[in-house]
Amino acid sequence: MPPARKRRIRLVVALSAAVLLAGALVYTSLLSSNQAVTPSDLRSAKAGASYQLTGKVVAGSVRNTSSGVDFKVRDREGPTAVPVTYSGAVPDPFREGREVIVTVRKEGATFVGERDSLVTKCPSKFTEDATQRS
C-alpha cells in the first residue's frame, strides 16, 4: 500500500475514533448528569428526579437525626428554602450559613440527599467576614 494512502487511512481511523468518543461523551453526559439547581428552581421539581442542589444552610434549621441530619437549604441571595434529609456522616465544614452542594431526590414534601454527595465549600477560601454570614 502506498505510504500516502496508509497515512490517510490512519487519519480517517483516528478521526473516526475521536468522533465516536466525542459522541459517546455528549450522549452519556446528557444521560448521566443531574440538573444543577437552586432552592427556587426546586418549586417545580419532579418526584423521583435527581438534582444537584446548591445553596446555603439555613440558620437554626440543622437537626441531628438517628441516621444523619435534617436541614434546610436556601438560595444564595433570597429566602426561598427547601428541606433536605441526609443520611450518613456530614463533612467537617458543614455548618449553618455555609454553602453546600448536595444531590437530592424529591420524596413527598422533602428532598432526600444521596449518600456521600454532600459537600461543603472549603473553609480555607471562605474569606467573607463573619458579619456577612447568615
Place this chain on the structure above:
Amino acid sequence: MATVGRALLILALVVALYGVAASIYGAVRGRDEWIASGRRSVYAIAALVTGAFAILEIAFLRSDFSFATVASHSSTTTPTFYKGAAAWSSQEGSLLLWLWLLSLWSSLVLFATRNQLRRVAPYATAVLLGFAAFFAALLVFKETPFELRAVAPAEGNGLNPLLRHPSMMIHPPMLYSGYTLFTIPFAFAVGALITRQVGAADWIRATRRFALGAWLFLGIGILLGARWSYAELGWGGYWAWDPVENASLLPWLTGTAFIHSIMIQEKRGMLKIWNVSLILATGVLAILGTFLVRSGILDSIHAFGASTLGIPFVTLIGVLIAASIGLVVLRRSELRSENRLDSLLSREAIFLLNNLVLVAMAFVVFWGTFWPLIAEALTGTRRALGPPWFDKYTVPLAIVLVLLSGIGPVIAWRKATASNARRNFLLPAVAALALGAVLAAMGAAERPLALAMFVCGAFVVVSVGQEFWRGVGVRRAMTGENPLAALRSLVARNRRRYGGYLVHVGMALLFVGVAASTAFNDARDVRLAPGQSVRSGDYTFTYRQATSRISTRDGELEKISFGAVVDVSRDGRHVTTMRPERGYYPSRDVTGLGPVGRFFEGEATSEIGLDAGLRRDIWTAMTPDIRRLLPTIEQGDRVFAAAAGKLPAQLEGQALGAALKGIVDKYLSDRPQATFRVISSPLVTWIWIGSIVVFLGGLIALWPGPDAARRRVSARYAARVAEDLGRA
C-alpha cells in the same frame, strides 16, 4: 512594613513591564545589553517579591493584625507552625506565593540558560515576565496582601482548624511550583516558535528538566492533597472528581504526555507540532487551574469565595490560547516531522498511543469538569456530572495507560521484531496472567476492571524488574561489580531512563492501590450506642465507650473533643483499638451566641481512627450526638448572661471553665450515641507507597548526570549492552 511590601510589589510590576519591553527590544534589534537587562529584571523581581513575601510571613508569625489578611486568616492561638502556612490560605497570599515561585523558577532557568539559546531566551524571558507582570498587577490593583485595617483587632479569626494539617505547609507550594514550572517550557516553546528554532536541541533539551520538575511537583501536590483528603472526614476519600482537583490533574496529564513525546522528537525528530501543542496546552491549563480555584464559575469544595479576578484571568487565558494557536499555525512548515513512523510495533508508536490515551483522559476530565457550562450553553440548563461518569471513562483509559507503561520502556525503537517481543514480553505476560488467574480464583473476577488493573500492574512490575535484572547482569559481566554496586552504577549512568522506569513501577503500584481500594472497599454509616457493633468487610467495630476532653493552648481553651473508643476485631480476635473524635473549636464570631454555646458553635474537625497496613486499611470517623447537651448549654448561657458584669472577670472565667467541665462530664455519663463511618479497604497503603516510588524515580530522573567524561562509554561496552538487551 505593609507600605514597604506594597512598594516592593509596585516596583516588581514596573520592573516586569520594563523587562518585557527590554527583552523584546533586545531580541528584535539584536542588542545583547538589552537582552541581558531583561534577564536581570527577572532576578530583580525575584529579589523584590522575596522581600514582599518575607514581610507577609513576618506579619503572620508576629500576629500583626493591622494586616487585614493576617487578622482574617490567623490568630495568636494558631500554632506557630501553621502561622507560616496561613499566609497562603487567603486569595491574596496564595497569589503572592504564585508570583514568588514563578520569579524563583524563572530566575533559575534563565541563569542556567544564560549562555544558551541566544535567540529563543529573550522571547521566553518576555513571556515569563509577562506572567509576572500579570500576577504583580493583580496583587497591586485587585487583591493586595498589604491592606491595613484602620484599627487592628486584638485577636484574629485564626486559620481554620481543618487546615491545621502538615499538608497545608507543603501541598499548596508543591501545586504552585508545578503550575509555575510548567510556564517555563511554555515560555521557551513560544520563544522557539517566534524565532523558528523548533528543533529539540533548541528548547526541549534546555527546559526538559524543568518540565520534569513541574510534573513531579504537581504530582506530589496532587498526591499530598489526596492523602490529606483521606485523613479528613467528608472530603471524599482521596479523590472526589471535584472541579478544582480536576483542574490540577489536567496540566499533569498533558505534561505527562509531553515528557514522553519529547523523547521521540529528541531521538527521531518527529512529533514537533504535537510537542509544541502539548506544552502550550499544558501552560494554558496551568493558568486555568490557578484561575478555577478563584473564579467561582464552577461549584467546588475548594473554590475561593466571591472573587473579582474572573475578567483578568479569562482575558489572559483567551490571549494565551489565541497566541498559541496562531503561532502553531504560522510555524506549521517548520514543525514538519523529519521522520515517519516505521511500524506500529515500535517504541515511537507505543509512546504515541500513550500520548493519545493521556490526552483522551485530559479531554474527558476537561469535558466532565466544564460540563455544567457546556450543558448550559447547549440546553440552557446547568447540569453536573458525578464521579460514576468520570470513572466510566477514566478507569478503562487508566488500564490501557498502565499496560503501555510496561510495554513502552522495553520495546525497540523503529520496529520490534518477533524475537525482540518474545524476549521482552514473554515473562512479564506469563507472570501477569498467572497472577490474574490466581486472583480471579480468589474472587477478584467479580470486579473485572480491577482485575484487569492488577494484571496490567503486575505486567509493568515484572517488565521493568526484568530490565533492571538484565542491566545489572550486563554490568556485572563487564565490571565484576557486586549486584548492589552494579545496580547503583547502572542507574547513575542513565538516570533519566532508570528513574523513568521507577516512575512507571510507582504508577502501577498506585493504580493497583486505587483499583483495589475502590472496587473492594466496604463503607458503612451507622448510629451506635456504647456496646453496639457494626461489621465492615471482615472486621467488627465495637463502640466500647465515649471519651471527652478539653484542650488548652497558652492558657486558653482551644477545643472541646467528644470521641469514642472503638475496638476492632476479626473472627473474634482483637485487631486494634481506635480513638476517633470530633473537636469543637470556639466561635470567634460571638454575635448572637451565648457565653457557653459559643464553644460548640465554631468550626468542628474530625480526627479519624486509622489502622493502615500493607494488606488493608481500617478507617473510622465519628460524629457525636450532643443533642442531650443542648438544654444544659442553653441553661449555662442563661446563667452567664444574667451574671454578666456582676462577677470579677477572673471569677467569671473560673465559673465558665467549671461549667464546660460539667458539660464534658455529662457527655460521658449520658452513655451517648454517635454516628460512625467505618471503612475497611484493601491496599490503600500501596497508593502512598507507589507515590513514594514515583517521587524517588522522578528525583533520580531529575538529578544532574555525572560528568560527561564519566558518562562516555566505550564502543565495545555499548555494543555488548545493545547485544545483551537485544536492541542491536
